[in-house]
Amino acid sequence: MDVDTRLLRSFRAVAEEGSLTRAAQRLYLSQPALTKQIRQLEERLGARLFQRSKHGMAPTAAGEALAAALPSVLDAWDAARRAVRGAEAEASRVLRVGFLASAANEKTQPIIARFRECRPDWRIELRQASWGDPAAGLVSGEVDAAFMRLPFPRQDEFASLALLTEPRCVAMAAGHPLARRESLRFEELLDEPFIAAPGAAGAFRDHWVAADARGGRPVKVGAVAEHPDDWLTAIANGDGIALAPASAARYYARPDIAYREVEGVAPSTVALVWPKAVPPSGPLSDLIAAAAALAD
16 A cells, blocks of 8 residues: 555644644645545545544544654655655756745855856756745755745754845835835834735744734734745735845835835844755755855
8 A cells, every 4th residue: 555645744744733724734735635635544544543623633543653653754755755866966967956035145146156166067956935835845855955034934954054144124015105214113014914925834924024023913914925026016016015135125126116124123044954864965065165155
């Protein structure tokens, strides 16, 4: 009997969260889709895995047995997948690096150039990640490393090298009344609708709506965006405002969007991140060294 590892990961999320709702948010799935996956796994194993109640999802004896065995199963599969991707990367001489939005800003190309000095027969392939699941490529092994904005989901599973830290600003439609001012305080924005990443983005979403600076007040979401183009369109359309790195004013300058200084929110840090589970390959070590040489 073959079992899709996707079903096993979904089971693990439900077991750890104790809730279909929270597990679905974590996995970026709808609750009905997650429920269907759990039922498929139960059918394939021929056992009921959860006791469902109004209080949540509690593993049955069979579920506890599976939960105990699961780490070694998934770790072995992940190791095999990394080995395959590593061999493929070595053969193709390509290091795959994920990124969000403007990657490492003006440091991106110098880091790549320095890497090429060490590995002239290699190239770096940049792959853009979705804000809805920023770490997806890292978790799946589709990328070897990534330029990431901290924090992001499952960050504790990865090693990181901070490259730069910059202030955050607020982006809004050029015609917004607050755009007449050059600087704002975050408490003045608490009642404004925000353009947010999907809820499944967890800590990443919380950071970009400044959940820690709201004094417990919930964010009013005007629109949800997963990519820069959608984010910019929603802001320009007046669906809401958004926190952004100060560099967004350079990389995403538009006549219909105003970027203003904002006080009362923590700055944003960009880091190069890579999996902790295995030692970095030679090419990845060279990329890390190149990034370290150019970090602030």
